Amino acid sequence: MSPAAPILLVGVGGAGSSLVGRLAGSLPGTVRCLAVDADAAALAASGVADQVQLGRSSLRGLGAGGETRLGSDAAEAETAELRRRLAGAPVVVLVAGLGGGIGGGATPVLAALAAEAGATVLALATLPFSHEGERRLASARDALVALHRAAHGTVVLRNDALLQLAPASAPVSELFAETGRWISAAIEAISGFFAEGALLPLDPGALRSLLPAPGSRAAFSTGRAEGEGAVLAAARAALASPLHPHGPEAGRHEHLLVQVVGGPGLTTGDCQAAVAALRSELGGDRITLLGARIDAADPASARVSFLAASPAPVAPAPAPAPSPSPRGRKGARAAAPSPQQLFSFAQEENLRRGLFGTSAPNLFNGEDVDVPTYLRKGIRLPSAD
Amino acid sequence: MSKRRTVPLPPRIAAVDIGTAKTVVLVGQVVDRSVRLLGFGERRTEGVVKGVVEDLERLTECVHGAVADAEASAGFTLRNVYASVNGPQVDGERVKGILTVPGRDRRVTVADSLGAAASARRIEPPPGRMTLLYMAQPTLLDGRQVANPVGMTGERLETSFWRVTHEEGSLRQRIGMLNGMSLEINEFLLGSHASACAVAGEGDKRTGCLVLDLGAGTTSWILHYRGHILCAGCVPVGGEHVTNDLCSALRVRRDVAEDIKLKFASAVHHPDDANKTIVKEGLPGGELQFNRATINLVASVRVRELLEQVRQDVAGRLRQIFGRDVDLTPAFLPSGVILTGGASQLAELPVAAGEVFGLPARCAIPATEAAQLRRPEYACVLGLVAAALVNEAPPRRRPAGFWDILRNLFRS
Numbered sequence: 001m002s003p004a005a006p007i008l009l010v011g012v013g014g015a016g017s018s019l020v021g022r023l024a025g026s027l028p029g030t031v032r033c034l035a036v037d038a039d040a041a042a043l044a045a046s047g048v049a050d051q052v053q054l055g056r057s058s059l060r061g062l063g064a065g066g067e068t069r070l071g072s073d074a075a076e077a078e079t080a081e082l083r084r085r086l087a088g089a090p091v092v093v094l095v096a097g098l099g100g101g102i103g104g105g106a107t108p109v110l111a112a113l114a115a116e117a118g119a120t121v122l123a124l125a126t127l128p129f130s131h132e133g134e135r136r137l138a139s140a141r142d143a144l145v146a147l148h149r150a151a152h153g154t155v156v157l158r159n160d161a162l163l164q165l166a167p168a169s170a171p172v173s174e175l176f177a178e179t180g181r182w183i184s185a186a187i188e189a190i191s192g193f194f195a196e197g198a199l200l201p202l203d204p205g206a207l208r209s210l211l212p213a214p215g216s217r218a219a220f221s222t223g224r225a226e227g228e229g230a231v232l233a234a235a236r237a238a239l240a241s242p243l244h245p246h247g248p249e250a251g252r253h254e255h256l257l258v259q260v261v262g263g264p265g266l267t268t269g270d271c272q273a274a275v276a277a278l279r280s281e282l283g284g285d286r287i288t289l290l291g292a293r294i295d296a297a298d299p300a301s302a303r304v305s306f307l308a309a310s311p312a313p314v315a316p317a318p319a320p321a322p323s324p325s326p327r328g329r330k331g332a333r334a335a336a337p338s339p340q341q342l343f344s345f346a347q348e349e350n351l352r353r354g355l356f357g358t359s360a361p362n363l364f365n366g367e368d369v370d371v372p373t374y375l376r377k378g379i380r381l382p383s384a385d
Numbered sequence: 386m387s388k389r390r391t392v393p394l395p396p397r398i399a400a401v402d403i404g405t406a407k408t409v410v411l412v413g414q415v416v417d418r419s420v421r422l423l424g425f426g427e428r429r430t431e432g433v434v435k436g437v438v439e440d441l442e443r444l445t446e447c448v449h450g451a452v453a454d455a456e457a458s459a460g461f462t463l464r465n466v467y468a469s470v471n472g473p474q475v476d477g478e479r480v481k482g483i484l485t486v487p488g489r490d491r492r493v494t495v496a497d498s499l500g501a502a503a504s505a506r507r508i509e510p511p512p513g514r515m516t517l518l519y520m521a522q523p524t525l526l527d528g529r530q531v532a533n534p535v536g537m538t539g540e541r542l543e544t545s546f547w548r549v550t551h552e553e554g555s556l557r558q559r560i561g562m563l564n565g566m567s568l569e570i571n572e573f574l575l576g577s578h579a580s581a582c583a584v585a586g587e588g589d590k591r592t593g594c595l596v597l598d599l600g601a602g603t604t605s606w607i608l609h610y611r612g613h614i615l616c617a618g619c620v621p622v623g624g625e626h627v628t629n630d631l632c633s634a635l636r637v638r639r640d641v642a643e644d645i646k647l648k649f650a651s652a653v654h655h656p657d658d659a660n661k662t663i664v665k666e667g668l669p670g671g672e673l674q675f676n677r678a679t680i681n682l683v684a685s686v687r688v689r690e691l692l693e694q695v696r697q698d699v700a701g702r703l704r705q706i707f708g709r710d711v712d713l714t715p716a717f718l719p720s721g722v723i724l725t726g727g728a729s730q731l732a733e734l735p736v737a738a739g740e741v742f743g744l745p746a747r748c749a750i751p752a753t754e755a756a757q758l759r760r761p762e763y764a765c766v767l768g769l770v771a772a773a774l775v776n777e778a779p780p781r782r783r784p785a786g787f788w789d790i791l792r793n794l795f796r797s
Contacts, residue, residue: 240636281638364694369622370435372630373687381634382678 005032006194006204008089008119009187011048012036012096012110013071013103014063015126019095021046023184031191034085036110038074038102039063052085054078054106064101068139071105082113090204092119093190094151095183099128099136104143111150115214120207122218123151124186126179129159130378152211153218153309157182161242163378182243189222189305193259193291199266202259202291209287210255211309219244219253219282222305230302231262231270235277238304253308256284259291263299266292274304282308397423399455399466400769401448401563402576405433405602405623406727408448409766410455411758412463422755424459426451435602435621436472438555445562452566465569467773468559469765470517471576472603473621474552479522479706480508481545486538493526493534493542501544510550517556517573519546520614530611547614549575571773577605577617579768584725584749584761585609594720595713595742597695598765599728601625606695608702610718616702620694624728627687634683635675647730649677650684652737688731692741713742721745727762 009031011020017035024033024047035048038055039062055064055074064070075082086092092114096103107123114121125147128136148154162178170178193202211218221244223237235258238244258278260271271292279288295303374381397414412424428451432440456463482505486493501524510516523530526539534542551573563570581596590609597606600623607617627650631642649663661677696713703711711717721744724734729748738746750759751767758767 364621369690369694370626370629372633372683373690374630374634374683377686377690379682379686381682382676 005030006089007031007091007093007191008034008086008114009093009095009191010034010036010086010110010114011046012094012107013100014039014042015097015100016095016103016107017043017046017048017051019180019183020187021048022180023187024048027188027191028195030194030196032089036075036082036102036106037063038071050085052078052081054102064105066099066136066139067101068105068143071101071103072109073105074102075106075109079109079113082110083117086110086114086117086119089114089119091194091207092121093187094121094123094125095187096123097126097128098140098143098147099126099132104140108143108146108150111147111214115150115152120204120211121151121153121214122190122207122211122220123147123154124157124183124220125154126157126159126183129163129175149215152214153216153220153307155186155218155220155243157186157243160375160378163380182241185222185224186220186243189259189303190220190307192261192293192303192305193257195293198291198293200271200290200292202257202289206257206289207307210257210289210307212311216309216311217253218307218309220305220307222303224301224303226301230300231260231266231274231304232277234260234302234304235274235306238306239278239281252283252285253310254283254286255309255311256282256287257289257291257307259293259305260302261293261295261304262302264294264296265299266294266302270302278304278306278308282306283310284308396774398770398773399424399463400468400579400766400773401452401466401568402469402579402766402769403433403444403448403559404430404471404600404727404762404765405436405625406430406600407762408451409763410448410451410463410466411763411766411770412455412459413770422753422758424455424457425755425758426454426456426458428454433602435623435625436600436619437474438558441558441562445565448562449566452568463568465571466563467571467769468563468573469576469579469769470549470551470556470559470573471598471600471605471619471765473619474555475517475549475575475605475619476514476551477547477549477575477617479545479616480505480519480548481543482506484542484544486540486542491538491540493537493539495535497542498524498533498535498544501542502546505544505546508548510548513553514550515553515556516548517551518549518575520549520575520578521546522613522615523611547616549617574769574772575605575607575617576765577607577619578614579766579772580605580725580764581607581609581723581768582771583751583764583768585720585723589720589723592719593717594723595699595718595744596723596725597729597738598726599623599691599724599734600726601728604691604695604726604728606699608699608718616699616706618695618698618702620691620698622687622691622694623726624731626691627684627728627731630683630687631680634679637673645675645680646684649675649680651681651732652685652688653733654678654681654685684731685737688734688737689741692738696741713744715744718744721747724748725750725761725764727760729761 007030009020011017017037020033033048034050035046036052037043043051094107096107098104111121127140159179221238221241223234223241225233225237258275260274275290395414399412402409408428408430410426414421414423428447431447432443438444482501484501486497522545524534525543526534527541577598580598585594585596591612593610595608602623602625603619603621604623605619608615628642628646631646632639658677663675663677722738722742735746735748750761751764753767
């Protein structure tokens with residue numbers, strides 16, 4: 001276990017590895033990078049030094065073409081190699097776009113392998129835009145269910161939520177770039193959790209106590225602000241970011257980790273105010289951890305990140321009667337979804353439905369009308385200020 | 386008859402309305418052509434989501450509390466109640482009984498008239514559903530609408546009803562719950578029918594109107610056409626959905642969103658509100674600022690969608706009944722749309738409804754002597770009392786102008 005690099009950042013699939021490649025240069029020394037993909041050309045272009053090419057024989061250097069099955073098969077064929085690469089890191093952060101074949105198929109396999117090796121696994125996953133097609137969205141949802149089960153904590157960035165941020169006239173490429181920016185911010189924040197020279201240091205073991213077992217319900221977000229009251233403003237920005245698209249009604253968490261990064265003028269009062277604001281929205285009644293760090297390079301601004309988690313119930317809660325899901329789950333790897341799978345799938349979808357989280361979906365003309373109208377219709381709201 | 390005249394006891398009517406947001410129990414008595422409020426109990430409904438019971442134990446507790454409050458304020462124990470039914474478990478359809486008038490002279494007898502009605506009632510409800518009510522629709526004799534066909538001549542006698550059915554399991558659950566409190570259910574009444582009784586005048590019903598009861602979890606509607614109930618329905622969306630959308634868009638807690646909805650939200654989006662901000666104080670993280678345009682946009686797209694869903698639901702029912710598309714025009718429904726229920730208090734709702742339906746639209750508040758009940762959310766429970774009066778057996782000496790009393794009671 002090398003204390004120099006407690007975090008292993010793994011980019012999975014085309015989207016994940018190119019993102020990690022772009023960030024590799026700017027990350028602190030506490031982070032080691034790894035790219036995993038089937039597409040040889042994309043791997044080479046990613047620029048990540050440490051790489052694993054999946055499906056050398058089955059896919060012959062090409063991608064999985066959106067087939068999650070091919071992705072998971074390719075990863076399972078390379079189990080030995082992946083185990084070797086994942087060994088030794090106490091924290092593994094997986095980055096993937098779940099709409100892709102490798103991203104959706106291989107990421108859950110990697111998460112399971114890393115968890116088996118004793119690492120705390122945090123997954124940062126993006127869900128495709130609704131306009132990318134129902135099939136892609138459905139396979140990404142299935143992948144999310146599998147990932148949720150295997151990783152200790154899963155943070156989901158719904159591309160749909162970004163529509164609210166980008167100008168109405170923004171081209172699609174701009175929206176994808178926006179996804180990249182948010183995931184980068186998340187990676188930077190997570191890698192900053194354990195950076196050296198912290199006033200209030202956090203150790204990787206803290207993450208273990210926050211996320212004790214795979215399958216936890218987790219929320220992560222980060223925000224940045226400048227000027228007077230920057231710390232509190234950054235905490236609010238974190239609550240309002242698309243990484244955390246759920247209102248406070250989405251449910252409270254038992255565990256909360258808050259990291260405040262500020263200029264030399266950072267006060268305890270600032271930190272406490274930020275923690276209080278986050279606690280009132282997110283919970284953290286059982287464990288609340290605070291980390292603080294001074295960033296002399298950026299004295300005017302403050303950054304606040306949080307990771308909130310509720311451990312998975314020890315005894316899996318009795319799944320709701322497996323009524324035929326109106327969406328029709330297709331392409332699941334297991335023939336019959338286990339209760340746990342349904343359970344976590346339901347949880348993910350429920351967050352979007354806010355107050356009506358746990359009630360049966362309300363279908364009218366095939367649409368779940370409990371999901372806010374403006375989200376379903378892709379109506380852009382005026383900016384908050 | 387004895388010399389000492391017995392003073393007729395006006396019926397004491399108890400009504401129970403279990404809504405998604407609150408449960409109301411009202412005890413009323415008709416005295417001097419007006420309802421005297423005898424007892425009242427109100428509790429926040431627990432264990433009901435979007436009109437569907439999710440936690441019977443909690444619901445039972447809150448209904449019991451409301452009944453107990455009503456009994457305490459009335460000073461006597463309730464025995465019989467009228468209860469409303471609402472929500473997605475309630476459905477309805479038109480049932481028709483057709484009879485070829487027998488006999489050489491083709492004169493309709495009382496037996497023929499009853500026979501046509503009986504054949505309509507013989508139509509089985511769909512499996513798993515129970516029939517609750519039949520609401521009479523006009524009788525047609527050879528296609529002509531007649532008030533009473535007996536004695537008239539014709540060949541084809543056609544009687545139809547709007548039949549209200551309820552999902553069997555949840556109805557039994559509801560009956561069991563009320564019976565468990567030693568309450569006998571005189572009758573279940575359709576919630577939207579009760580609301581219409583409270584807010585729509587006889588004139589509105591005669592000419593034709595669409596009454597929308599916008600509740601917290603569901604919106605139910607009933608269409609009165611030429612003096613009878615043509616059809617009714619329900620859309621599983623209500624005021625709580627507006628609150629939820631605001632929670633999601635503004636990232637605030639439910640109570641804050643509810644407060645913002647009541648104070649600032651509107652059913653009509655005004656883009657020029659973009660620069661107006663609303664400052665909300667007293668929140669845990671300090672004060673927060675919201676853009677008024679955001680609030681209105683979120684609320685207006687939801688409400689517009691809700692009204693559009695109702696319009697589609699109405700259009701679908703009308704298509705079933707008439708066998709063709711029927712336009713909702715002022716000629717078809719001269720009295721337009723009447724909006725009531727707790728969620729109808731959203732600002733500028735009639736404007737939005739007018740635009741969606743293409744009909745004149747207005748909000749209505751139930752007329753009653755009790756000032757604290759003159760609020761749209763009490764339309765259903767007040768209407769229950771009004772509608773139930775019709776069912777009550779007339780007192781031993783029927784007072785003159787019984788119908789006048791009714792009319793005066795709930796004239797809006």
